[in-house]
Every structure is written in C-alpha cells, then in structure tokens.
Amino acid sequence: MKISRLVLAIILVALMLSPERCESRKAKIISTSFEYSAINCRAHSVSLTDFGGVGDGNTSNTKAFQSAINHLSQYGSEGGAQLYVPAGKWLTGSFNLTSHFTLYLDKDAVLLASQDISEWPVIEPLPSYGRGRDAAAGRFTSLIFGTNLTDVIVTGDNGTIDGQGEFWWQQFHKKKLKYTRPYLIEIMFSENIQISNLTLLDSPSWNIHPVYSSNIIVKGITIIAPVTSPNTDGINPDSCTNTKIEDCYIVSGDDCVAVKSGWDEYGIKFGWPTKQLVIRRLTCISPFSATIALGSEMSGGIQDVRAEDITAIHTESGIRIKTAVGRGGYVKDIYVQKMTMHTMKWAFWMTGNYGSHADTHYDPNALPEISNINYRDMVADNVTMAARLEGISNDPFKGICISNVTIGMAVKAKKQPWTCTDIEGVTSGVTPQPCNLLPDPGSEKITTCDFPTENLPVDNLELKKCTYSIKHA
Template structure:
C-alpha cells in the first residue's frame, strides 16, 4: 500500500491556498452540490461477512460480494440497502452494484483487486470509443462496476480500494495485454451517483470513470498511484453532465482530473457531450500529466466547465486542453480560476495536434471548435514554460482569455503560440502578440456566465 508524506513545500502551498480562498469559501459557488451526499438512510443493511467473505487478504471474495448484492436487490423498492465492508483485507475480482445501494467501507477496510486477469471479465467497448481505449476489441470490467443505475453511494470512513495495478502496468509496458486495462470504479448510464470519503490506490488504469452519467458527486477522496504508473488518471467524467468534483487530493501517473466525451467518429456519432461540471478545492501532483485537462477524447463536445481553487505541484502540465483534426466536437465555455502552481514544466498547454485515433476511419476534416476559454487568477513559481498554445492551421482557436496570470518562468522563451486568438489582462511574462488584445468580458467567458441553476441537484 502506498504511503504519502506531505512535504514542507506542499504544506506551504496549502497554507497560501487557504489564505487566498478564505473569503470565498464561506459562500462557495456550486452550492448545488450540497444537496447530494453520502448520508442517505438505508433501512436494510448487511455485512459482506454474512455471505462468507473472509478478510485475510488471501481468500477470493468475489462470490461473497456478488451474492450479498443479489440478496439486497430485493430491498431496492423498500428504501434501498447498504452493504457494509468491515475492517480487514478483502480480496476480490470485479463485482457489479445495483440501484438504491450504499457500499460502505469501514475506516480499516481494504478492498483489494485480484491480480488474476480472469477475475476481471471482458466487456464490450464503449460505443463512443468504438474499441478499447488501448487495444482493439473489448476491455476489462472495472473492479466496482455498474450500469443503468439510480441512487448509488460508494463511501466509508476513509476505507481503501487497492487495485494492485503493478501487474497491469507491467503487462502494459511489456505489450502483453490482450484487452484494455480496467478502472477501479466505472459507472455507466447512471444517475444520482455519490463517491466520497475513500482512498483509491494503484488503479490499473483510470481510477474513477463515470461515463454516460448524470448527477455525479465525487467528494473527499484521495487517489494515489506511483508517478511512473502508465495512464493512471484520477477522475475522468466522460460524456456525463451535472458533475461535481470537490475536496480531493490526487497524486498519480497521469492527469489528475480530465474531462472526456468520446473518440473521433465514434464520439461524433454517439453525440453525448460532457457539460455542467464543477471542479473545486483540488490539491495534487501529476508528474507525467496535467492537473486539470480536457480531452483529448472530446468528440461529443465539452462545455460549461468551472474549475477553481486548484493547487498543483511537481507536474508536467498545470492546465491542458488536448485535441486533434479528426476529433470534431467542441470545447467551449470553460472558466478556470484561482490556481497555484509550483514546480510545473508547462503551466498552460493547448494543443491541436495531440494525435491518437481509434482506427483509420476517422475524418481528418472533422475539426474541433475551441473557443471561449478563460483562465484567470493564476500564480506559479518554478515554472519552466508559461504556455504552449497551438491551434490548428485553418482552424484557429478563438476567444482564449487570460487575466491576472503571473508566472515565475525559467525559460528564455516563455510562450509558444500559433493559430490562436484571444484577449488578456495583467499577464506576466508578456503573452504572444495574438493574445495581447485588451480583455473583453463580452467575448470572454466569465464566472457570471456559469449557470449554477443547471447543475447537479439531489437525485
């Protein structure tokens, strides 16, 4: 199990973040999230031990989890039910949840993913991807899975879910995988989802993946994976709407939080955007990725995203938007503010040449639309490059707005820009000429545009 020790540098960053956010935290934007939580009363509760589970870290408990959930299905229309996981180490393969269920872990409970790939069934690829994300064909089912669910809570007293991802990372690095790696949690086509008060470690692939979901709250979670673990994103809302992510600490081998919406022609055809997403109070490091990212799979569209009060350190990128010819779709109406960065290689990255396609059938003339992106109130120290802001020839990225961005940059060439237009105010070091136009609120997406009323409500 990973153990994380906060450095003196991190404590200093947290103190600064608390000071600058103190006045605003009393009346937090995104109060729409507070209606969702993990305190829903369930009149029926059982322990996984009642179905033969043994918490010795050796006994495989997949059948115990499956049988307990099958039993609780009969209470779905009677106020729902809770499956309690007590203190212990509970080895299991993949299992699926049901509606109106709370999966609750004791503070000393550890759900451990089996290191036998046969305990993670192979399921169909997502229709918005057309294939597994890493390999053609199917993909391994997540450790905790669910589809077409309503009112699902995964919570606890900061219990742990350990994916034992090292074996999957080795298979990936050695090119011996037959199917795309699994997530720790993937919920599909579901509504009213809460994931809170837990620690997730060593995910084989992306840790938390709500896809085709609505009304999702991820709150007070810690996500950890080694900095060299491949593609271990933290939280990836994908073709989902009305999502709140808040009060999380994430340290992984790739992006901390990344918003997606399908891949090339499959995402365009499926046409399920990600929209109305609030991200706030996030601390973490992304040694091989970005703190907050959008794309590169964004073919169904991404809009109405607000991220604020973000503290990043020891990362490859701070904020990043990734896309490519062939993606289609759009990324628009994005507002990112109140960000502190320390020891970040590139503070802001926007790229229109990210590449990677599911197959040869994509349309290279399906160009993405990137506009109305606002980044403001950002400070950074020990930053190598302020930003790489590169659109696509014949497809300029428009209304890229930066305000009150101050970066202590070590590179002699802090900004690199092409095929990009926008506006700025109070930016140091000085921006590229194409972005030096005076900031105009009429064409820049501001906090006032963010319609909280459309966001997540109680399930």
C-alpha cells in the same frame, strides 16, 4: 443411575447458561456504529461477513460481494440497502452494483483487487470509443462496476481500494494484454451517483470513470499511484452531465482530472457531450501530465466546465486542452479561477496536433471547435514555460481570455515564455507579457475574464446525514 443422569444434565445446562458462557458467545458479535453524508440513506443494512466474506487478504470474496448485492437488490423499492465492509483485507475480483444501494467501507477495510484474470470478465468496448484504449478488442470489467442504475453510493470512512496495479502495468508494458486494463470504479448509463471519502491506491489504469451518466458527486477522494505508472488517470468524467468533483487529492502517472466525451468518428456518431462540470479544491501532483485535461477524446463535445481553488504541485501542466484534426466535437465555455501552481513545465497548454487516433477511419475534415476559454486570478512559480498554445491551421482556437495571472519563471526557464500559433484572444494583467496573438489593451480597457455566478443543479443537491448501527461477526 437415573438420578446421576439428571444431575449431569442439570450441570450441563447450567454451564451453557453461565455468565462466562454467554459472554463468550456475545464476543463473536461486533456492533459498529457510524454516520456519513449521502444523497440517500438506506432502510436495510448487512455486513459482507453475513454472506461468507473473509477478510484475510487471501480468500477470494468475489462471490460474497456479488451474493450480498444480489440479495440486497430486492430492497430497491423498500428504502434501499447498504452493504457494510468491516475492517480487514478483502480480496476480490470484479463485481456489479445495483440501484438504490450503498457500498460502505470501514476505515480499516481494504479491498484488494484480485490478480487472477479469471475474476475479471471481458465486456465490449465503449460505443463512443469503438475500441479498447489499450487494445482493439474488448476490456476487462472494472473492479466496482455498474450500468443502467439509479441512486448508487460508494463511500466509507476513508476505507481503501487497492488495485494492486503493478501486475497490470507489467503486462501492459510487455504488450501481453489482449484487452484494455480494468478501472477501479466505473458506472455507466446511470444517474444520481456518489463516490466519496475513500482512498484509491495503484489502479491498473483509470481510477474513477463515470460514463454516459448524470447527477454525479465525487468528493473527498484520495488517489495515489506512482508518477511513472501508465495511464493511472485520477477522475475521468466521460460523456456526463451535471457532475461535481470536490476536495480531492491526486498523485498519479497521468492527468489528475481528464474530461472526455468519445474518440474520433465513434465519439462524433455517439454524440454525447460532457457538460455542466464543477471542479473545486483539487490538489494534483503529476510530473508528466496535466492537473485538468480537456480531451484528447472530446469528439462528443465538452461544454461548461468550471474549476476553482485548484493547486498543482510539480505537475507538467496546469490546464491542458488536447485535440486534433479528425476529432470533431468542441471544447467551449471553460472557466478556471483561483489556481496556484508550483514547479510546472507549462502553466497553460493547448494542443491541436495531439494525434492518437482510434483507427485510420477518422474524417480528416472533422475539425474541433475550441472557443470561449477563460483563465483568471492565478499565480505560479518555478515555471519552465508560461504557455504553449497551438491551434490548428485554418481552424484557430478562439475566444481565449487570460486575466490577472502572475507566472514566476524558473532559473532555467525557456528564453521565450510564450509560444502561440493559430489562436485568437485577449489578456489583461498577465506576467510575463503574453504573445502578440493575445494582446493586452492595457489601462484603456481592463479585461476580467468570465466566471459564471449562478449554480449548476448539482450544487443545489443537499446531502442527508445517515446513521447506522450494524452487528456483524
């Protein structure tokens, strides 16, 4: 009997150590190697599956994301940490980032925004807005959220973040929301931020919202939403300094890039401008909104915006400045060059009567300053109206310069291609002939509008090549 038991034990051990057995155990572990460019590489890396993540599209991973990030926060002073999201569909509600941290999405990873409202905490309105955008009360936290952070990267191999916005759009249209809809990515009061190489789909509202932050790179982002979806702005730098937006493709139901800095008396009091912004190689499709909008919330000021190599296709307007009496603040030192527009309602639009106030307490004597606006080296075709430029009575928009611009009018274009009120400026080499308020001195004095040649600090930041190999279930 003892010999039989011994033989049985030997056979069992042999089975456990057989090549077939070892191979089946190894098959459960996947090794993935990848590389990407980033402002910083990380010393530590884990997979979401290490913290119980389930990528079946049905299981909530909100706790898994937060547990993983909370664990990785301990490595901030030890080279930072990275959370890898492997292939799969990862349902999740809102979660918070940490400093010295990278969130990396595999090319076949999809973050699915939960439609369970209990997974979206409510936070206070932004101080520079004084209220929520959709409702006067607070706002739902963004899907990916961070505040008071430094050195944060959200990137991937063109992985996808799906906001499943239809649920939110219906609630918004039915006026059933007590709080403002969440954004997909929002980072507040932070510095050294990179958001890159991702596809964002169907955001509940704005897609990317850096606010009260500095040293920001947004690069290689694709944003897709139905052109009729409400307020699905693409990228909205808001009271930010030293920001670069490059190589992005946006189809949305609102402005592709909307530059902001606070709303009426709240923005004036907060007093935090957006400045030193670069936008390059942007392609926009938005039939009911602008390629690049400055405002309407600009009460903290917008200054030194440089945009070049911009393509607009079937978009309502190319560059739009939106402001009103009561906004205060300023939009000045704006430079745009090398822009191509196809099938537009307006190539240029400036609005001094935008309205849409936060409440009734705004100061009617708070007049905005719009000055030193430069557009040059542009071509457009199939345009309904070349420009609609409407300043404010007793507060004209000054220093407008437009040079070397050719606008091809649509077959059913407006008979009057330019309308101008309360503006001052000059043009040179512009077709069709601009309005009388923008005279062209002709060959006597050929004007070339300004565009700065010196780099902003964010242009001098060199990205590092980060290489990783990670084992995960």
